[in-house]
Amino acid sequence: MNPLSVSSSSTRGPAEHEIRDQIVAAANEHFSQYGYSKTTVSDLAKAIGFSKAYIYKFFDSKQAIGEAICSNCLSQIIAAVEEAINAVGISPTERFRRLVKSLITKGVDLFFNDRKLYDIAAFSASERWPSSQVYDMRIKHFVLQIVREGRELGEFERKTPLDETVESIHLALRPYINPLLLQHNLDVVEEAPGLISSLILRSLMP
CATH class of the missing domain: 1.10.10.60 (Homeodomain-like)
Incomplete structure (x- = not known):
C-alpha cells in the first residue's frame, strides 16, 4: 500500500x-x-x-519517523474509503453513505483497537503534521467528487456554491475524521454514520 x-x-x-x-x-x-x-x-x-x-x-528527526508511521496508518483509511465508494453502479447518495461509514469504522478500528497508532495519529493531528493535513485534504476531495457527481446527475441541489457545500460537509465530518475528536465520540460510533449521512443528504436534496 x-x-x-x-x-x-x-x-x-x-x-x-x-x-x-x-x-x-x-x-x-x-x-x-x-x-x-x-x-x-x-x-x-x-x-x-x-x-x-x-x-x-x-x-x-523523530517526527520524520512518526510521519512514516502515521502516513502508513492514514493510508489504510484512505484505501478503505476508496474501495467503499468506488464500487460500480452505485448512486452518489450511496457513495456518500459509504464514505461516512468507512471513515468512521476504519478510523475507530485503527486508532482505538491499536492504541500505539492512536497516540501518533493524535500527535500528528494536534501538531498539524503534513501527513495529517494530506489526509484531511484527501477526505475533502472525496466529498467534492461525490457532491459534484450528485449535482451532475440531479440528485443534489445546485444553488449553494460548490466550495461552500464541500467545506460545510467537511466540517460536519471533522469530529469523526480527527482522532483527537473521535475519541470523544466513541459511544455513538454505531449510530453516527447513519444519522450523519441522513442529515447531510437531506440538506443536499434538490
Missing part, C-alpha cells in the same frame, strides 16, 4: 528501504510502550541497536 504523499525532506541518506522499514517498525513498537512524546531518537537508537547518527542517515 502506498503511503500518503508527504514531503521527501523527511528522509535523507541512502534509499535503503529495508533498513528504513526496520527503523519504522522498531520505532512503532517502542512508541507503543513508552509513548511518542516521551521517546527520543537516542532512546530509539539504543532500543534498535543502531547509532543515533545512523538513524539520522534515514530520517531527519
Whole structure:
C-alpha cells in the first residue's frame, strides 16, 4: 500500500528501504510502550541497536519517523474509503453513505483497537503534521467528487456554491475524521454514520 504523499525532506541518506522499514517498525513498537512524546531518537537508537547518527542517515528527526508511521496508518483509511465508494453502479447518495461509514469504522478500528497508532495519529493531528493535513485534504476531495457527481446527475441541489457545500460537509465530518475528536465520540460510533449521512443528504436534496 502506498503511503500518503508527504514531503521527501523527511528522509535523507541512502534509499535503503529495508533498513528504513526496520527503523519504522522498531520505532512503532517502542512508541507503543513508552509513548511518542516521551521517546527520543537516542532512546530509539539504543532500543534498535543502531547509532543515533545512523538513524539520522534515514530520517531527519523523530517526527520524520512518526510521519512514516502515521502516513502508513492514514493510508489504510484512505484505501478503505476508496474501495467503499468506488464500487460500480452505485448512486452518489450511496457513495456518500459509504464514505461516512468507512471513515468512521476504519478510523475507530485503527486508532482505538491499536492504541500505539492512536497516540501518533493524535500527535500528528494536534501538531498539524503534513501527513495529517494530506489526509484531511484527501477526505475533502472525496466529498467534492461525490457532491459534484450528485449535482451532475440531479440528485443534489445546485444553488449553494460548490466550495461552500464541500467545506460545510467537511466540517460536519471533522469530529469523526480527527482522532483527537473521535475519541470523544466513541459511544455513538454505531449510530453516527447513519444519522450523519441522513442529515447531510437531506440538506443536499434538490
